[in-house]
Amino acid sequence: MSYYTAANRAWILLLLATGLTWWLGESGMAESASVPAAFLMLGLALVKGVLVIYDFMELRHAPRMWKLLIVGWLAFVLSMIALAYWTGLR
């Protein structure tokens, strides 16, 4: 897939994922099913972040070190947020 279509696909997916995150809040799912909703949102943020990094920042075909650094940052931050959320449950 060319960079051109990859970026367009990323944009559509980003809109859909944002809509889903909004819906989780708006429908009350974020409240009534808070734990699965929270982890789903973090998963969506991971997907959205990777789309931005790969198809907007164009790091999909960048040197491995840079790809690893930026995607690693995203994965680290989201995992730590998940950990903090989990400790808040107890």
Place this chain on the structure above:
Amino acid sequence: MSTASPASPASGPVNAPQPAFPTEDSGASRRRLPGDLAVWFFILAELLAFAVFFLSYAFARARDVALFNASQLTLDLNAGAINTLLLVTSSWFVVRAIQAVKRDDKAGGVRWLAAAMLGGFGFLVVKVFEYAAKFDAGITLSTNTFYMFYISLTFFHFMHVILGLVILGVLLANTWRGAYGRDAYHVLESGGAYWHMVDLLWIILFPLVYVMR
């Protein structure tokens, strides 16, 4: 099809004739870091600063979930979602601008960059209304820990949107003057990478502060 697209390694040698002019990635490696290396170090520093902020919020929340959840209810979920759509779309416009410039389509580059700036300004307008509503309700940095984080975290990001718009403005002016083209798009890519970073940060900030309960 775009004829000279050095950044599309997906296309095979059959349908991707070598450009007649040398490009920066026609050398040994097909892997290429877009833009300037220095910008990526700068982006890394910014990401680390925001990581500290995000994690401080997350762990502060874990110590007082009830307070954070109650205060979060006063936030405008719709405003946060609209701002996500604005930033994501604005980022995509920047990608389109770079693609246009790589085809030597100067007018297209100018148009897409102007559209991207409009998205950024839209974000600021929504945010100003959001802040105004909070300040009218008497909410300040010292109201409670949640609002301290909400105001400082979103304002720190707000400043980055302003800087991003200044950068896009410079890129727009340069594109208008014809400074960029299929042989010269490094600066555009560097500025674009910064704008995508601003987008990436909001993608985490929105669920974290506005939605997760």
